[in-house]
Amino acid sequence: MINLASRDIFDSLGKFVFTGMGLGLLIGVTLSMAGIYRGMVDDAKVLIQNGGADLWVVQQDTLGPYAEPSSVRDDLYRSIAGIPGVAEVGNVTYLTMQISHRGKDTRVMLVGFEPGQPGEPGYLIAGRPITRSHYEAVADVKSGLRVGERIRVRRHEYTVVGLTRRMVSSNGDPMLFIPLKDAQETQFLKDNEALLNERDRTAANPAFNRPGVPGLLEAVQASQSTSHFVNAILVRLSPGADENWVAEEIRRWKHLQAYTKSQMEEILVAKLIATASKQILMFLIILAIVSAAIVAFIIYTMTMNKIREIAVLKLIGAKNRTIAAMIMQQALSLGLIGFLVGKMAATLWAPVFPKYVLLLTEDAVRGLFIVLVICVIASTVAIRAALRIDPATAIGG
Amino acid sequence: MSETGIRIEGLRKRYGEGDTAVDALKHVDMYVNPGEVVGLIGPSGSGKTTLLKCLGAVIEPTAGKMDLGGTTIFDTVWKIPDLRELRRDSIGFVFQSPYLIPFLDVTDNVALLPMLAGVPNARARARALELLTALDVAHRAKARISELSGGEQQRVSIARALANHPPVILADEPTAPLDSERALTVIRILNEMAVQYKTAIIVVTHDEKIIPTFKRIYHIRDGKTYEEAGEGRDV
Numbered sequence: 001m002i003n004l005a006s007r008d009i010f011d012s013l014g015k016f017v018f019t020g021m022g023l024g025l026l027i028g029v030t031l032s033m034a035g036i037y038r039g040m041v042d043d044a045k046v047l048i049q050n051g052g053a054d055l056w057v058v059q060q061d062t063l064g065p066y067a068e069p070s071s072v073r074d075d076l077y078r079s080i081a082g083i084p085g086v087a088e089v090g091n092v093t094y095l096t097m098q099i100s101h102r103g104k105d106t107r108v109m110l111v112g113f114e115p116g117q118p119g120e121p122g123y124l125i126a127g128r129p130i131t132r133s134h135y136e137a138v139a140d141v142k143s144g145l146r147v148g149e150r151i152r153v154r155r156h157e158y159t160v161v162g163l164t165r166r167m168v169s170s171n172g173d174p175m176l177f178i179p180l181k182d183a184q185e186t187q188f189l190k191d192n193e194a195l196l197n198e199r200d201r202t203a204a205n206p207a208f209n210r211p212g213v214p215g216l217l218e219a220v221q222a223s224q225s226t227s228h229f230v231n232a233i234l235v236r237l238s239p240g241a242d243e244n245w246v247a248e249e250i251r252r253w254k255h256l257q258a259y260t261k262s263q264m265e266e267i268l269v270a271k272l273i274a275t276a277s278k279q280i281l282m283f284l285i286i287l288a289i290v291s292a293a294i295v296a297f298i299i300y301t302m303t304m305n306k307i308r309e310i311a312v313l314k315l316i317g318a319k320n321r322t323i324a325a326m327i328m329q330q331a332l333s334l335g336l337i338g339f340l341v342g343k344m345a346a347t348l349w350a351p352v353f354p355k356y357v358l359l360l361t362e363d364a365v366r367g368l369f370i371v372l373v374i375c376v377i378a379s380t381v382a383i384r385a386a387l388r389i390d391p392a393t394a395i396g397g
Numbered sequence: 398m399s400e401t402g403i404r405i406e407g408l409r410k411r412y413g414e415g416d417t418a419v420d421a422l423k424h425v426d427m428y429v430n431p432g433e434v435v436g437l438i439g440p441s442g443s444g445k446t447t448l449l450k451c452l453g454a455v456i457e458p459t460a461g462k463m464d465l466g467g468t469t470i471f472d473t474v475w476k477i478p479d480l481r482e483l484r485r486d487s488i489g490f491v492f493q494s495p496y497l498i499p500f501l502d503v504t505d506n507v508a509l510l511p512m513l514a515g516v517p518n519a520r521a522r523a524r525a526l527e528l529l530t531a532l533d534v535a536h537r538a539k540a541r542i543s544e545l546s547g548g549e550q551q552r553v554s555i556a557r558a559l560a561n562h563p564p565v566i567l568a569d570e571p572t573a574p575l576d577s578e579r580a581l582t583v584i585r586i587l588n589e590m591a592v593q594y595k596t597a598i599i600v601v602t603h604d605e606k607i608i609p610t611f612k613r614i615y616h617i618r619d620g621k622t623y624e625e626a627g628e629g630r631d632v
Contacts, residue, residue, distance in 0.1 A: 001512045002505055004498075011500035011541075312496045315455065316557070317485020317513050391484075392455040394496060395446060395569055 024341020050122030085241030090117025112183020402597020466564030489558025
């Protein structure tokens with residue numbers, strides 16, 4: 001028996017392929033949306049992984065450095081280092097800010113860290129690690145910065161000495177690593193005018209400028225212009241140490257919040273990007289519905305353009321299943337072409353997206369299955385219409 | 398091949414019910430012998446198409462009896478369980494417009510019928526080629542339908558109607574879009590095929606050019622048929 005669907009497709013191949021390509025671009029957008037979600041989750045996991053920490057110690061009753069503001073004293077690391085099972089401890093600061101770079105504004109997450117301690121960039125792809133105490137930076141390659149470039153962060157200039165990869169915030173902003181002290185200054189210190197203003201105010205306050213108490217005013221003013229806070233303390237545990245036990249010790253005795261790796265992952269994936277992922281899910285649902293409607297419309301139109309042929313086929317004895325198979329095979333072919341075009345389009349344009357787009361094979365397989373199911377469902381509208389065509393219409397009258 | 402091509406007795410068809418009922422066919426008696434081509438002539442609204450639809454087993458008559466190829470297919474009710482199969486195997490259709498399947502080539506348009514009946518593709522195509530040769534269009538066997546002239550398309554549609562060697566062919570205004578020469582050629586082909594394949598053919602027509610070619614003519618008026626002898630002019 002002749003395959004009527006393939007004959008019809010090859011008879012008007014150009015039209016069919018162009019229609020499939022149009023559908024494919026829509027499927028490409030759908031696959032990209034799924035890729036954006038996967039990219040967000042993967043970014044979060046890589047961020048946790050590359051930090052090299054087993055525990056995140058943050059301000060009590062907060063969700064930690066990525067999800068909520070947290071501020072802890074920078075000397076607390078000493079007492080945490082004394083807890084059994086703790087191997088290394090590092091202070092870190094996080095600040096999302098805008099920097100000017102080659103005449104363009106770039107949004108980055110400024111990370112202050114102590115070289116050699118948890119919190120430093122996981123690996124470098126170019127340049128060298130930070131070796132000086134001040135004014136050197138390591139940037140994520142997505143920032144567009146190059147080794148040797150100089151950038152201004154607030155009142156100081158930094159030299160980019162190394163590049164890293166896959167170190168982005170939950171918003172997709174590339175990270176810029178600088179020495180902790182510089183980061184603290186950037187994050188907590190005020191500008192010169194504000195400092196002068198604050199000093200004047202303090203000096204005018206009789207409580208801090210008492211006659212007969214020499215050194216009090218200077219001490220208060222000094223405390224106002226230095227910062228001893230960080231956003232989190234990252235803890236690396238000794239091999240075999242129980243992370244839950246250590247975390248509980250910190251919570252109980254240090255009055256701080258401590259999150260394990262899995263808890264931090266839960267915060268990043270389930271809480272921080274939950275709204276974004278719901279947004280993407282909504283897009284995916286809408287795109288699936290639109291795709292289904294488009295396939296249904298195309299197949300319905302293609303079928304209705306063949307009313308006379310279908311009536312003749314029915315008149316000369318073609319079975320309903322022959323006609324239904326023809327329509328369904330066309331819908332599936334359209335879906336298949338659409339999927340292939342969509343997959344290629346998504347693969348081609350994924351690197352151009354500002355955020356990481358992770359196209360997983362399992363998502364592609366799932367996508368193909370959904371596309372084919374949508375095509376089958378969408379073709380039922382056309383099949384029903386085709387089966388309602390009266391063979392008598394071929395005779396006319 | 399049976400002795401009876403088409404035999405219709407007291408066929409009636411009523412559309413609607415009650416006050417709005419319309420009797421499209423009131424009393425139709427006719428017969429067509431195997432190898433014979435008869436004309437069915439009548440003004441618009443006389444019931445020609447309704448009769449063709451009844452004979453083509455696409456609408457159910459209200460009463461009467463129909464035999465096709467020696468088999469009673471209708472006697473107050475359908476006597477054949479699968480009308481689609483009946484149409485496929487026992488009735489050939491030729492339309493005013495050829496209504497060929499545009500996405501199949503000439504051979505496959507003809508071979509489709511035997512294929513639908515379960516004949517293997519190679520045999521179905523061989524049969525199609527045989528018919529196309531008989532109809533003098535074998536040289537267009539691989540052509541697309543859109544590449545054929547009107548006359549060639551009509552020949553292909555006749556080949557398709559004959560593809561399953563049905564005892565009956567129903568031709569609805571088959572010469573309407575053709576000029577005199579081509580119209581007479583189509584009628585000549587139908588006559589030749591009727592004789593060659595012992596097929597009973599009814600040609601519904603208004604075409605003054607071809608009416609004189611029929612040996613027997615059925616006039617249909619107000620849902621009733623009247624038989625008369627035709628001129629039987631040689632084509």
